[in-house]
Amino acid sequence: MSKIAYILLCHQAPEAIIAQAQRLTATGDFVSIHYDKRAPQSTYQEIVDALESNPRVTFAEKRIKCGWGAWSLVEATLSALSSAAKSFPRATHFYLTSGDCMPIKSAEYIHDALDRVDCDYIEGHDFFRSDWIKTGLKEERLIYRFHFNERTQAKLFYASLALQQKLKITRQPPADLQMMIGSQWWCLRRATVEKVLAFCDERPDVMRFFATTWIPDEIFFQTVVRHLVPVSEIQNRTPTFLIFSDYGMPVNFYDDHYDLLLGQNYFFARKISVEALELRQRLGDLYAEEGHEFHLSGEGRRVYSFLTGRGRIGRRFASRFWERDSSIGLEREVLILACKKWHVAKRLAERIHEKTGLPYVGYLFHELDANLPDLGGIETTLEKRHRHRRALIRLLMDNYDTDRIMFCVDTADLELLRDFDSARCEVRILELECEFSEDYLVGHAERLNLIGADAPSETVSRLLPTLRADIEFESRAIRENGFESLSRVRQSDDDASRAAGLIDFLQVPEDDAREILDLHYLFSD
Structure with missing residues (x-):
């Protein structure tokens, strides 16, 4: 040898x-x-x-x-x-x-x-x-x-x-x-x-x-x-x-x-x-x-x-479809969960997927680690995802071989919701309206780097009402925007009202909606 x-x-x-x-x-x-x-x-x-x-x-x-x-x-x-x-x-x-x-x-x-x-x-x-x-x-x-x-x-x-x-x-x-x-x-x-x-x-x-x-x-x-x-x-x-x-x-x-x-x-x-x-x-x-x-x-x-x-004649790369066509498709359906508490929206999305098989991703426009598949590079940064947002959804649908997909959006991103609502496809939005304790708001302020862990109680007391009002303003802005298909599931609602909102969002029978919502810890922090 x-x-x-x-x-x-x-x-x-x-x-x-x-x-x-x-x-x-x-x-x-x-x-x-x-x-x-x-x-x-x-x-x-x-x-x-x-x-x-x-x-x-x-x-x-x-x-x-x-x-x-x-x-x-x-x-x-x-x-x-x-x-x-x-x-x-x-x-x-x-x-x-x-x-x-x-x-x-x-x-x-x-x-x-x-x-x-x-x-x-x-x-x-x-x-x-x-x-x-x-x-x-x-x-x-x-x-x-x-x-x-x-x-x-x-x-x-x-x-x-x-x-x-x-x-x-x-x-x-x-x-x-x-x-x-x-x-x-x-x-x-x-x-x-x-x-x-x-x-x-x-x-x-x-x-x-x-x-x-x-x-x-x-x-x-x-x-x-x-x-x-x-x-x-x-x-x-x-x-x-x-x-x-x-x-x-x-x-x-x-x-x-x-x-x-x-x-x-x-x-x-x-x-x-x-x-x-x-x-x-x-x-x-x-x-x-x-x-x-x-x-x-x-x-x-x-x-x-x-x-x-x-490259010498300016045609080194094939044109990307998201540079030619920004539509998603009239026959396709986009379902959006809008929620300030990300863990609540993810829980519901996972539950819907378990019961219906509907493909979903998380807060793909807000957090980099959203468990996305390899989509040729468009998914690598949040900036790219936002810039080619409709193309990203089309690629996800192609990847999962589906005409329906669900993802989550923070209630603060009204512009994102407006953009998808105007897309050439069927769009339905479900707002999950949560209740916010003072402890949650304090943690939210820390996550936003508004305060530190040792912030004086006086500073926290002045900040919390503003944070609560800001979250309420985001929810009101969504309701007042006039989206064609907007449903709500509120933490304060009874079971029947919650089911009604989910039926409207998913277009499923009442029994299926109640089974999906049979999640006692859905709104827990």
Whole structure:
């Protein structure tokens, strides 16, 4: 069975590197870490201290100060690769990855795939004839010498290039090598790695040439492997899924890309955003799973290209129905329980649901935790719910596969009641009129942050009459608004009067209404 030695190139986030190494070695594989020498020694030491007791982890023989597009990246890779080859004689494959990469398949799946086909996974296209390079320098990368880094020494970089072009100082690649180019990320067999390391010792001319080549990490291994290994033993593809934007920058993946990533025919993915904590956790758990079946669709790049293209013409997202149509539906029925005491309305709603099966939700426009199902994001904030209130009700009806739904509203939200009453659907409102003791009003004032628990009795005495009058005003405003279908169930009513209000609201027989109201603690605090 295959054993993988992961070559981990990294430069930041020591906690993530430690977690990645522990995750990859927990399933029996190995890790060789190169931590950029530009990073603080203290963070490198943190990684060493955390992993030094793990026999499946080793570190690069030499730490290199790495620069984007420079030979130092290849040098760092070779350092970690050499260390891995010496430290892990049981490793059958060597997989180059980074701190931004995560597995998108289980270890079981990756091992089985490597066992089935005896090959190297490395992308390589003819440097001069292919169109792999989309923008920037192409032939110039090889025929000129680059002693400066474009990102950190831009003036010197372009001045040196211009001088060589002016003086026509060029060079030729090694004559016996066909120059290839492709993705930096690969997975090579042990025999191939041993040949590459030996080649580096035997061909100092090749090493000198690539040491002054621009972006050699896309050329060196791709060229050398094809020089040493028969084409029939090479899978011309990277085992790591990545997407580049039109500007040549790698696209980041986030929490909602989990299913998309699992459907790609690759072993790892790059780049996983540092903010995608949930995605990192799920992918980490996935790597250790056994028996997971993967359904490959491979649509990742097509989806990205399509969405990017639609974005340029302002049509990246399909129009949401709540932006096109704000009606609920003439054939649909909305039942609203309006009550100042939320626990009373919830009790009655639950009782009605038990006896009739009528779907209901609680104070969905007032409290975030209203036990709502996933509705595509419209339910995530109270602001969204209010802004698309009718659409929210339609989505709930669709979710519960019903044309009738019931929810609760605070009596203070008269505007909400008015809006639903004017909607193109049948709306019935039942006001639950409660009695309010002084103790309840004091608690209500505390919940509104009007007073603290140790408020002086004089302050409370002055406040309570105003609170009571305010609640009475809300109830009166509802009655005076002229709603087309408004019923009432009052705490002070006898059983017959309560039943009459519920019959009018639910359109049920009297016996059913009385059974629903047979709840002695309905109005209890």
